[in-house]
Amino acid sequence: MTAFTHHLNRLPVMFCLKLLPFCIAGLVNPAVAEEMTTHGSHVHGEAALTFVLDGNEAELALVTAAGNILGFEHKAATPEEQQQQKTQLEMLQSGRWFSADTAANCTVAGQEVRIEQDDHGHADLYANIQLLCQAPLKLQNLQFGLFELASGLTTIKAQYLVDGVAGAQELSATSPALKLR
Ligand SMILES: [Zn+2]
Secondary structure (H helix, E strand, C coil): CCCCCEECCCCHHHHHHHCHHHHHHHHHCHHHHHHHHCCCCCCCCEEEEEEEEECCEEEEEEEEEHHHHHCCCCCCCCHHHHHHHHHHHHHHHHCCCCEECHHHCEEEEEEEEEEEECCCCCEEEEEEEEEEECCHHHCCEEECCHHHHCCCCCEEEEEEEECCEEEEEEEECCECEEECC
16 A cells, blocks of 8 residues: 545544544545445455544544454354453453553543454454644654454554544555654
């Protein structure tokens, strides 16, 4: 994927914070918005991520095939699977699957993680993290340690909107840094 940048009016940003994945995808590329709202068509190995920073508030939204994170997609059946699921959901809730530049002084202000099972043996995993950053102008990069914590994950297709400037980048274990500025 080639990187691209649009300059956007400030107006839609707060609106975007509420409707994050759809809004940012829609602003950048209507085809991507379509893909992200279509259920049951997830790609094993891939995750979609959106990141929005507005003032000192930020939100990350990750959507991925549950198997990429859990190692399985059926309902956890054995004690080992239940433990594995619990460990991985707690990891996502903690926000330690990514790191922001220390100088930006960001802390996790809220989170929501959930699994949605379909009728065909597949499941999607959603992780939303809200951040509060004391020095948001110093936020240059987000590093994704998630590749080391989720063995089934090979690619994160990331889109961002930082103070009205949007862009996109594809991340992998060898290229885990999302450059925001
Ligand atoms: Zn699946």
